[in-house]
Amino acid sequence: MDKPAKEWTAIVLTSRTLEDGEAIKSELLTYQKKGFIHQSCIVLVVEDPVSSTSSGVGSGTATINALFYVVEQLSARRGYHVLSADVLIDSNILVLHHGRSYPFGNPLGAFTLLPGHISPSKDYVEITTNILHLYNFATTKLLPLFGSGFWVCSTDMIIDYDQDAFVEPSTDSSTGETDACIITVPAEPFYASKHGVVLTGQNGLVQDLLYRAPESTLQSFTQEGNELQLISGIVYMSVGVSERLLALQRFPAIESCTYLSTDVGSEPHSVSFFFDMLLAMSDGIREEDFMKRGSNITKGDGGASGDASKAMGTNVRRIIWNKMRHFRLSSFHIPFARHIYLSTDLSASEYLNIMKSLGDPQSSHSFVSRSSSVPSHRFHSANSCLIDVEPMSGNLHVTNSFLENRLRIEEDACIYNVDTRMSYIRDSKLCLNAGLYLAVFPVRLALPESTCVKVPVAIGLNDSLLTSMERTTYCNIPWKNFLERTGITTSDLWPGPFAQKEQTLWNAKLFPVLSSCGEPTMDMLFWAFSSQGSEVGLSLAVKLERWRASWRYSLCDILQNADLNADFQAKRSMFYEVFARQLAKGLLENENIHYLPYFQSAVVDGFTKVVLEALDSVASTAPPNVAARTLALTADMLSCMARGEGGLRSGPAANEKFLPAFDAFENGHFERGVGLMRKQREEWSFKPDMLIRCARHYEGAAQICIRRAVMSAKQVSQTLSLPFRKDSSA
Structure with a gap:
């Protein structure tokens, strides 16, 4: 992973239910413990406001609610007694929207397993999931190009890009000064007709946003290569836009888009992020067109029915237009990328x-x-x-x-x-x-x-x-x-x-x-x-x-x-079952594999028992040279479990409690020796210093096995008598 120039101040996950949100937050915190997310980053989860008449809210409502929630949290952490937009000035905030249900690969498209592995450092390993892929993409490729601000990222899509061919803007690019920016990728009209498209003018600003426009209509807007600028699902908003968006919650109609609507007993109103909020910033849109178009959900389709809902939708759109209109909306196009929507439309x-x-x-x-x-x-x-x-x-x-x-x-x-x-x-x-x-x-x-x-x-x-x-x-x-x-x-x-x-x-x-x-x-x-x-x-x-x-x-x-938590646990349990078998095979076949990242990950994930049992199994029956390496790796595993505490690895290894095990190894009774070591290990694994002392004794046992391996080599060696060669120059 490339080292990013900047780090995220906070990651906010929006979720339809608190149970799902907590399960996903736990996964994100696991990523953080392994170094995939910076240690200083605050990871938060916020439940979407849910009305009594609908099962969910629009992306705009979820975004406003997430912004309000994270600013409130940052304000409290920095010592403010009231909500303060000042916390946005030097912050980089990433909102990850929960996404829809997905039947293939994972109940959530965000955690679909992608081919291969990702390892940002030498210390840990992790299976590549879509959300980790998107986070890495946003962190290393997009965040360094823009100023402080507020980012919104859907998790319903995969962004497949060629990292080597990725073209970054030149130093005179205006990305660092833009008010808001939609990240776009190329798409042909047929694919784009099922999604959203950005139309830009000669001034580089977004003129219009089209949603599910007919393929015949989109043909007239194609650029070189019969391609369009497809909305990727990732958007940047500057500090100024974020502050204005935050200020909108002073209006009762917009306040209903936050969790406060539940606390005051009002119905949350649904707003689309792209086709209500961002459309208002588009350079080619007039007020009359904006009020007439809107999105389906602000017209009342996603909330309570009737005239009251339509009136509320009109009021919300007018507020958004009046307060967001003067901002400039641009796009940043990634030409060597592909958008893959994880939809239930797929077979x-x-x-x-x-x-x-x-x-x-x-x-x-x-x-x-x-x-x-x-x-x-x-x-x-x-x-x-x-x-x-x-x-x-x-x-x-x-x-x-x-x-x-x-x-x-x-x-x-x-x-x-x-x-x-x-x-x-x-x-x-x-x-x-x-x-x-x-x-x-x-x-x-x-x-x-x-x-x-x-x-x-x-x-x-x-x-x-x-x-x-x-x-x-x-x-x-x-x-x-x-x-x-x-x-x-x-x-x-x-x-x-x-x-x-x-x-x-x-x-x-x-x-x-x-x-x-x-x-x-x-x-x-x-x-x-x-x-x-x-x-x-x-x-x-x-x-x-x-x-x-x-x-x-x-x-x-x-x-x-x-049950997302159960699904995540099943995935990790299988990961270590696979690793345990690969570990045994690698040791017995003398494969050159670096195991420490797996050991470190097992400590974070809570699967040290599985790894230790696999090591015990190999050491019990393997020849002396393999047993020696296995016991040394067990010492490494115990050291990882100490999490950097407990003292130095070097030290004495002659405690009387381990002597029966050492005697068993000296006499070639490896299975008995491993069993005695395991019994003592279980008694010494309750705090870091005991783990380190135990690791020293495992290294001592490994030395005994090495000595036996050398002795066995001496036992099978022979001195050969060769006939004298007359042509020898000696």
Whole structure:
């Protein structure tokens, strides 16, 4: 990672619910502990204001609320007794909007795993997520180009850019003096017609913002290469603009955009960040056009219905126009970049194509046993273990999963967050039908005890989530055929007052979350598997009745109630399971791998036990030379656990409590020696100085193993007698 010229003062995460926000904040704090986010940066989470008549608010409302909240927090931390805009003068604030639910790779597009790893320093390792990628991009490539200010960044998109070809503005660029700036990337009219586009004038200022304009309209605005300036989702606002935006909360209509609306008992009003707030700063927009256009949400579509809502929307737009109009809005175009929107409009196969286009390696932090028979050229994995996987035809894409031969994959599959050791597999040996996306999501159920269950989901790789069932498929077959084959009815799937055109895979109550036997099992999705185990004799009628008797969620319900904290923990748990297996393999095969960053990360993530157990396992059975290296690495692990405290690594290693273990190593009883060392380690691991002393004794044990390795070499060595050579010059 490039060292940025400046650092962020604060990062503010907006979230629809406090539970989701706290889970994401915990992830960001983990990044901070590992050095990916600067230690001085303040990490905050703020819940979006939510009205009683809608499930969410516009991006503008969320932005105003985040600005108000972070200034309030900074004011308090700097000793002010009232809200002070002065804290903005020397601050760099980044707002990350929570983003929408996403069914592929993670319940949130922000934490979709991207190909490869990212390591900003020699000290830690981390799987690349989209939010970490966006943060790195904003920090190293954008922040140094602008003055102090307030940044807004969506997390619904991936910005794929060529770092070597990245063109920075010249020294006479006006980016440091602009009032506000939209970061744009190139896009062709077809793609741009689904998003927002910036139109600029000869003076370099933004003239207009177009949202989902027809492709034919956009053709007339294309530049060189048939491209347009697409809104990337990242915006900079200067201190002056931020101060003015903050001052707007003095107006009751704008105050309702902050959390204060909840505290005073008023309804929050929805505002669009781009097409209300930024549109008002566009150079080519007149007041009459602005008041007439507005966004759908300020016209009342996102809040309470009726004349009162429309009047409030008109009032909000007039305030925004009057107070924000005189600011200059520019754009900063990144020509060597690509915008990828993580939308529920995408199918699973389109998601896979995106991953491949990003340079998806065949294996990224994964362990595949030698007995697995998946063809390497058809296999892509990230953060996964494959043990004894049976041969298959077609392509396999696995993320955050542990697969063994209890699940057979027929042909062409995408697997996310599946662990075949879990109870949802039961005792049956299942065969996943061809062409499916199989995932397991941890879901919080609306029960008093806040139960979290693991919910299996299966959809076709080419299924459309949002298209009416009349015009699309489920599990790659027409809905009509699926219903006839299974006996499921439309009233089973859409029990509410859904018009036929509104009946989609997104809102179909397909997936059991609770049954009479407890948590759902994969075989309850009976249409997705060919059972080869104990339930092969069950009739279709029995399977259908069991499915009907279950409590079911739609895919939309599942993602809205996904337990993000459980999902993050599952990802990290799998990361260290993979590492433990790679560690054992690397030691036994004498691979040259730098393990310290993994050890340091295990301390931060709370997975030191997994690493120590892996080291113990290798040292117990390995030959002396390998055992010596393994014991030395255990000493390194213990030193990392001391977190830089506890004293020096060098020191005596002859404490009587370790002597029985040393005797066992001297006599070649490595398994007993490792067991005795482990027992003493567990007694000494409660504070840093004891950890360091324990590490010294592990180094002492390693020296004994080295001595035995040298002695074994002497035992097998031979002195050879060679015949005298007459042609020798000696």
